Each structure stands twice: as structure tokens, then as C-alpha cells.
Amino acid sequence: DEDVLAEIAAHHRLAPIRAAAAERVISEEALRRVAKGVRERDKDVSRSVRERLDALRDARKEGDAVGARIEQLAQEAAPLATTEDTNHLAERVDFLRRNRDEALARLSATTPVLARFALSPLAPPEALGRLDEALAAVDARLQAVKDAAEAEQAAAAAAEARRGELAGFVDALELLLGQVDGRIAEGSAVTAERGPLIAALEMEDARWRDAIEAAPAPTDVAARRDELRTRLAALVAAFDAWLGAGEPPAPE
Secondary structure (H helix, E strand, C coil): CHHHHHHHHHHCCCHHHHHHHHHHCCCHHHHHHHHHHHCCCCHHHHHHHHHHHHHHHHHHHHHHHHHHHHHHHHHHHHHHHCCCCCCCHHHHHHHHHHHHHHHHHHHHCCHHHHHCCCCCCCCCCCHHHHHHHHHHHHHHHHHHHHHHHHHHHHHHHHHHHHHHHHHHHHHHHHHHHHHHHHHHHHCCCHHHHHHHHHHHHHHHHHHHHHHCCCCCCCHHHHHHHHHHHHHHHHHHHHHHHHHHHCCCCCCC
């Protein structure tokens, strides 16, 4: 019984018995009675008991300090979810979270001290819930910003890829024009060039229509294609005129 142990620790005539009894006293109230009883009688027991009581007092003070720190962090975190100043926002959140974890580690360190008095661990500070909610809100905001940036990058990459695809179709027209011009310059028969040219144009026109069905082509790419397509159409018209007139068209 703690009352008996406290009585022995405070008043037994033998110092070893007093010390052994004092070591077995757990409750704060009983320890204070022991401290009062041995204050002038047994300095060793008095010092031991006082150290234990001081440790308990320090643990409680640490709990209060942690509570105040968590409250401060919660107040600092609250406006971050809606602040317009997003510079270094992620770093600020990381700082708050590190301080939160450090404060809770300090709180956890008091548990063994309290256990020596058969006391339960200190409850988390009331402000911890508000702090965690604020940090979660900022995390969600940062994730939304990150998702938007990634979506923008993906859209830009897709636009660039589509531009490359359409530019490839334009390059095909340019190559076709160069091939026909080269064959004409070599003196190839016009009648032999007309049919393949028309078939190639029809194929390229179909590819282009399919490519721009979902969205129009970039202006500069479309303008370049229109220019090449016009020149190729002029070649077909020139072939037709030559076949009708019986003589080759004048060079452009």
C-alpha cells in the first residue's frame, strides 16, 4: 500500500529501509508526503524523491510548451491554404510539418517519465487537429497546382507532337513537288506524271483531312501546306492544259 510505503519512507529509523520504500512509492501525492517527511531527516531520500517530482513537473511543463508550440504552428498554417503569396509555399509547409513532428516527439519523450508515476501519456494538444487540417488543405492546393502544371505540360507536348505530325504531311507535299519538278526538268513524259501526281494528291488530301478533323492545324503550318497544295494543283492544271493544247505549258 502506498500509504504504508510513504510512512516507512518518511519515518523508518533505518536509512536503507527508507530508501527502499521511497523507490517503491509511485503516486505524486505519496511522494510529496515522503519529501515533506524526510526533508531534514534523510537528504539522500529527499534528493531522490525531489528529482522524481522535478522530472514529473518538467514533463508537464514540456507538455504545456508543446501545446503552445502546436497552437503557434496551427495559427501560422491556417492562412496558407488561401494565401495569394505562393512563393516557397511548399518549403513553408515542410517547415511547419518538421516542427510539428519535432514537437510531438518532445511530447512522446515525456511518456516514460509519466509511466514511473503510473500516469497515462499526455494527450495530443487540441490545436493538433487544426494544424493537421490546415496542412492537409495546403497539400491539396499544392497537389492541384502540380496537377495543373503537369496537365499544361502534357497539353504542350501533345500540341508539339501534333504540330510535328502535321508538319510531316506538309513535308510530304514539298517532297512530292520537288520530285515532280525534278522529273519535268529531266524531260519525263508529262502524261506519265499526271496520274501519279493526282493519286498522290488525293492520298495527301485525305491524310490531311483526317488529321485536322478534331482540331485545326496551326496557322503557319496550314499556310505552308496551302502554298504547296496550290503549286501542285497548278502543275495538274498545267498538265491538263498541255494535253489539251498539244504543247507543254510555259514554265512558272
